[in-house]
Amino acid sequence: MFKSVGKRVKKYDGEGLVTGRMTYVSDLTMPNMLICKTLRSPYHRAKLNKVDVSEALKVPGVYAIITKDDVPHNYFSMVPDHHVLAEELIRYKGQNIAAVAAISKEVALEAISKIKLDIEELPFVIDPVEACKPGAPKVRPEGNLHLFDGTSEVRKIRKGDVEKGFAEADYIVEGTYTTPSQEHAPLETSASLAYLDEAGKLVIHSKTQGLYFTQGDLANVYQLPLNKLKFVGGTIGGGFGGMNSIHTDHLAGLLTLKTGRPVKFHLTREEEMLYSTIRSPWIFKFKDGIKKDGTITARKVDILHDCGAYTELGLYAVEKNANMIAGAVKVENLEVNSRMVYTNKMPSGSMRGFGVNVGQFADQVQVDKLAHAVGMKPIEVRLKNSFKENDENHVGNPLVAVSSIETLKMVAEMAGEELAPEYANMSSK
Amino acid sequence: MSEILSFYLNGNPVEVLVKPEQTLLELLRDELGLTSPKCGCNHGDCGACTVILDGKAVKSCLVLAPTVKGKKVVTADGLCSGEKLHPIQQAFLDYGAPQCGYCTPGMVMAATAFLLENPKPTKEEIKEALSGNLCRCAGYEKYTEAVLAVSKGEFGLLPEGSDFNV
Structure with a gap:
């Protein structure tokens, strides 16, 4: 009576999964591809005075290093208050401060180690009840409690x-x-591969769960019209909601725009566990x-x-x-x-x-x-x-x-x- | 210093330049472009990178590449011949075990090596054998049922004398 109800239905891409021939975003690679690594905040809360990348840029094989000043519009996410790269007030441990594109992971990490930060650690607040108290360290300059409709704490x-x-x-x-x-702990950690196509369009292979949402969000960050920004989705090794937020797409795209070369940014397990949403x-x-x-x-x-x-x-x-x-x-x-x-x-x-x-x-x-x-x-x-x-x-x-x-x-x-x-x-x- | 490494990959001889600090997983994925072993943690915790090395399941992120000199490495895409899937792969497919599928190649290799060692296991033994392979979509029950079905011969005989069965 039913074609599918009560019966085993073969997964349409099952052969690719059981043979390992399925290509996930983290499996992608391109000729001349650069690897992105980021310098993250060592402190939960800090005042970032200066980022000196001059020594890091001298490491052979480094193509670009970007900080907040290199981002056309430094805000992203659904409520666009999240800084792509940290501004003066660092708000969480692991917040991205600078991003490097280099010929290999090793070179990128060496460059990261040579970036000099003028940074002052500040008192921080982790506990939500403590954060509500008057006198708690301010996570945002405008205060810790969100104002609904800009007027009410409740x-x-x-x-x-x-x-x-x-x-x-x-x-x-x-x-x-x-x-x-x-933590969502998807087995495949966040990954992006960005490149410029023959027509100069920025193409990003993304793990996002919301392709058009991410496209709109990042068009704003890059200050590009939508017809200059293409997103390619695909099979992803788990999302569980975590891939509704942008973890790697923004920086891979920025570094591709800066270098003109394909850039891959793939988080380590530690980064995924400690610093993603x-x-x-x-x-x-x-x-x-x-x-x-x-x-x-x-x-x-x-x-x-x-x-x-x-x-x-x-x-x-x-x-x-x-x-x-x-x-x-x-x-x-x-x-x-x-x-x-x-x-x-x-x-x-x-x-x-x-x-x-x-x-x-x-x-x-x-x-x-x-x-x-x-x-x-x-x-x-x-x-x-x-x-x-x-x-x-x-x-x-x-x-x-x-x-x-x-x-x-x-x-x-x-x-x-x-x-x-x-x-x-x-x-x- | 880099050196030339010779070993057998899915039955074929391979020669490749290897760095002393490179893991087998990095060698397979980054140098040989073979992406069926996945990198989930790079610490031997998740099992997504499991391959069969001289008949034993190993986590390739914990194996230094130069140590596989002269040895036989089999990966999930090397298990099937042409269109024909290995019984374990067919069982995983028929039981709908993979969801996102990222853990699947590792599961395939762990299960295959296990059945070579223990062809008639109990369900508990299968669970124990797959306990080093994490599936975040939580497909454990179906993976276990599928391996049990293979062990009962529901998917035909396991290939013998092949490269991984040394």
Whole structure:
């Protein structure tokens, strides 16, 4: 009856994978290709006074060394506040300061060792709670807390009246949940190969997960029209969200524009682990009111997202999180307060459901606590407070094709959990 | 000083200029342009660079290239003859084991060398044998099932007397 459902479907590029004949970006090479290596900040936070590349340029085989002054527009990423090469205030350990293009990895590394930095280490802040305090070292000159719409430190969601909801509750249940940072660790580390084609167009073979997004972003950095910048995607050895951020494309392209030669930039495992974007840490504080019959009367959630040194995709994560954090339970009285703080760490990137699954972890553990408080089965509290067809979600969107009750009942059945008739007979309709 | 190194690569004699500090992985990828061994960590942790050296699976990033003088090196692309895949490769393909595929050539070599040593393994033994090969997409279960199927003869007999089976 079905051609594919329930059957094994052969991966269209499977032969290339099992024979190793598939070409990944890190496998690419070209005649006359130069190798890029970068000098990174040894400090979490520092004042960079001067970069002296004169001795490094004398190393035989070095074709170019670039610093911030060589970048046409030194800002990139979704919220374009990330410096391609460091400016005066260094914001995280491993931030790129200078990039070298040389005939080999060895020559590039030798040149890196001869770049002289006039740099002063400054006090830094790693902990997101410490970073919120007055007097904390400033990650950004404009302060550590992000201002939403340029005015508010808090991104708010308001529905009903939480104080009234708490007053109606028989129990108040509080909980604090934290999630750590997490590196994507793709088996193939970030890699780019850039070259100029016969027509003078800059071509970049990229590991990016967002080809056109990266193209637009870097056209701005290079100050090139889009018809002078071509991106080539392909098979990538894992992304997991990490390749939504630019790690190598920007510098490979800049060095190709500077030298006219193909340039490959391939991160080492250490660079990928220590300096690329990550799933950044979160702190969630819940306060819920619940009646003895299991009705949740109010929910207040205070959220702090540790964004790292630059915005990257942190703001996007905060927005997604704020919209989802109240969870799959219907609450009439809701208050959500999201804050995003900058710290001297690698920036917050996208990673597999970023912003959402971290919040759902906190929400689901909290709902179990609620069930414990009122002496109900955890699944019954979820059923009792479940959304139904045509309900409005927490931010006022109507819900259609709702099936959460049916899904929960199936979960109960699979887990061998007996439901009381009042729950077993529920429906989302 | 660089020297000329002779060894056998996928059954063919090779002569190549090698630097004393070069690893076998660098030699294969950078000098010989053979990219089926992948570089995931360059520290022997991930197994993506696994090749078969005189019948044993080794991590080529941990082998100094000059030490393979006169030896036989087999890589994943050397296992299949023409269009015909090696049973391990066919099993990985049929079981849908590769996802991004970057770990796959290393998995192929680790599994092949293991079955030469232990043709009738248990599932636990297979897991142990592949434990030095990381798959970030987490395809371990399918890789293990596929090796088990090969060991039960579901993909035909393993080629014998070939270059890696010394």
